[in-house]
Each structure stands twice: as structure tokens, then as C-alpha cells.
Amino acid sequence: MSTRRLDIEALSVLTRRHDGPQALVSGVSLHLERGEVLALVGPSGSGKSLTCAAALDVLPPGTVRESGSVLVDGKERAPMNLRGRLVATILQNPRSAFNPVRTMRDHALETLRALDLGRTDRDARIEASLLAAGLNDPSRILTLHPFEMSGGMLQRMMIALALMSEAPFLFADEPTSDLDLLVQRDILDLLERLKGERGLGLLLVTHDMGVVARLADRVAVMDRGRIVETGAVEEVFHRPRHAVTAGLVDAHLSLYGLERAA
Numbered sequence: 001m002s003t004r005r006l007d008i009e010a011l012s013v014l015t016r017r018h019d020g021p022q023a024l025v026s027g028v029s030l031h032l033e034r035g036e037v038l039a040l041v042g043p044s045g046s047g048k049s050l051t052c053a054a055a056l057d058v059l060p061p062g063t064v065r066e067s068g069s070v071l072v073d074g075k076e077r078a079p080m081n082l083r084g085r086l087v088a089t090i091l092q093n094p095r096s097a098f099n100p101v102r103t104m105r106d107h108a109l110e111t112l113r114a115l116d117l118g119r120t121d122r123d124a125r126i127e128a129s130l131l132a133a134g135l136n137d138p139s140r141i142l143t144l145h146p147f148e149m150s151g152g153m154l155q156r157m158m159i160a161l162a163l164m165s166e167a168p169f170l171f172a173d174e175p176t177s178d179l180d181l182l183v184q185r186d187i188l189d190l191l192e193r194l195k196g197e198r199g200l201g202l203l204l205v206t207h208d209m210g211v212v213a214r215l216a217d218r219v220a221v222m223d224r225g226r227i228v229e230t231g232a233v234e235e236v237f238h239r240p241r242h243a244v245t246a247g248l249v250d251a252h253l254s255l256y257g258l259e260r261a262a
């Protein structure tokens with residue numbers, strides 16, 4: 001486990017409107033260690049997804065990265081050297097991430113194309129990744145098209161593809177929000193296990209404080225494009241310092257008829 005740490009430094013994203021540029025993400029800095037889960041939380045539209053996209057240079061049309069850099073173990077890395085090599089990604093709606101006319105084997109081969117593996121090593125890595133992601137019977141799964149699989153299976157397949165790349169870091173943008181509660185629980189269990197077993201460093205974008213409480217070690221809170229608070233999960237839940245954090249925690253507790261201790 002030679003790679004240890006990823007730093008996002010002073011990341012800013014703009015959109016150009018008719019009345020001039022508008023900042024969507026402003027000077028965001030975060031660090032992520034192997035073997036930890038950092039949750040990036042904040043209200044809808046606060047800039048969580050754009051932060052991840054900007055770090056990997058996969059911003060949507062109409063937005064541009066104005067400044068910022070990503071360092072791995074202190075060394076600046078170009079986005080093309082991060083994507084899929086050092087940082088794997090899993091997204092909110094797994095169905096939209098798969099090509100509908102391709103099988104799971106095609107997707108696996110595409111993921112491994114950049115790695116110069118012999119056929120035996122390649123097939124072994126594909127099978128081991130599917131099994132590690134909880135997809136038993138890999139040879140059958142690899143013949144399936146996306147429409148033949150449930151949302152939960154597709155999310156496991158996204159995780160399997162991330163594992164195949166052997167990237168030390170994983171950015172997961174709302175990985176459970178489209179799944180039913182039981183499948184959500186299974187996927188969170190799986191991510192937690194992979195953090196422990198593989199020492200993955202996981203940046204988890206979510207607005208679900210239940211997911212944060214369940215999985216995260218540290219939390220960074222965003223509001224209107226800026227990081228307004230970071231801290232250990234316990235600390236942030238018990239002593240939120242920013243009004244946005246307090247609002248997120250209180251909204252979560254109120255779902256269970258609870259209030260924050262004074």
C-alpha cells in the first residue's frame with residue numbers, strides 16, 4: 001500500500017452566464033487518506049458533485065475549472081493520470097453509466113484495456129473483482145446486459161469495475177440514493193468492508209446524514225460552493241459549528257423524532 005494520501009487544493013469552478021462568470025465551487029481544499037471514508041455533505045446544489053467532477057476533469061458542459069490541483073502523496077497529478085488509475089468512480093444512477101448494448105464482460109474488458117495484462121491474469125482479476133463486489137456466479141453475470149440486471153446488481157458491478165482498476169481511491173457520488181433500503185444497506189456494508197480489506201480511501205458524496213453516521217470517519221460540509229466545516233463524524237454530529245451543518249444534523253435526527261443534546 002505505497003500510495004497514502006490524496007489532496008484536492010484550491011479547486012474553483014465557474015459557469016459563464018450572460019451577465020458574467022458565476023462561481024459554482026470556490027477554493028475547495030480536501031484531503032483523503034487511504035483506509036478512511038471522507039463524506040462530502042451539503043444541501044442540494046452546494047457543489048459536491050462539481051467538486052468531484054472538477055478534480056477528475058469531467059465537468060459537465062457549461063462549467064470550467066478555473067483553478068486547483070490534485071496531489072497524490074504530495075505530487076501534482078494530471079486528471080488523465082488520476083481517472084481510473086489512482087481514482088475510480090461510482091455514480092448515483094448506475095444504469096446510466098453502462099452502455100445498454102454491451103455485456104458486463106465488454107465493460108470489464110474496457111476497464112482493463114489500459115492495463116497490459118495477459119489473458120489469464122485479466123480473467124482472474126475480473127472474476128475476483130466480481131466476487132469481491134458480492135456478484136456470485138461471475139461467469140453468468142458477465143454475459144448479461146444492463147437491462148437484465150437490477151439497480152443493486154448494477155451498482156455492485158460499478159464497484160467491481162472500480163476494484164478491477166486497483167485504484168487506491170474511490171469517489172462515490174450518492175452511490176445508494178436510487179436503491180431500495182435493503183440494497184442500500186448491502187452496498188454500504190460492501191463499501192465499508194472494501195475500505196478495511198483493501199485500504200481504499202473513499203470520498204463519499206451524500207446528503208443523507210444516516211449514510212454519514214453509518215460509514216464516514218470524517219465529514220466536510222459544503223454550502224454555496226465552499227467548505228464551511230470539516231471534522232470527525234462524532235464531533236460534527238454532536239457539536240456542529242456551522243448553521244448548515246446543524247440544519248443537516250437536526251433534519252436527520254428529526255426523522256427519528258430525536259433532537260440534538262443541548
Ligand SMILES: Nc1ncnc2c1ncn2[C@@H]1O[C@H](COP(=O)(O)OP(=O)(O)OP(=O)(O)O)[C@@H](O)[C@H]1O
Binds near residue numbers: 015044051
Ligand atoms: N452544467 C452546469 N451548468 C451550469 N450550472 C451547473 C451545471 N451543473 C451544475 N450546475 C450548478 O452548480 C451548482 C452545484 O451543483 P452540484 O451538482 O455540484 O451540486 P450538489 O451539491 O452535488 O447537489 P445535489 O446534492 O443536488 O446533487 C448548482 O447550483 C447547479 O445548479
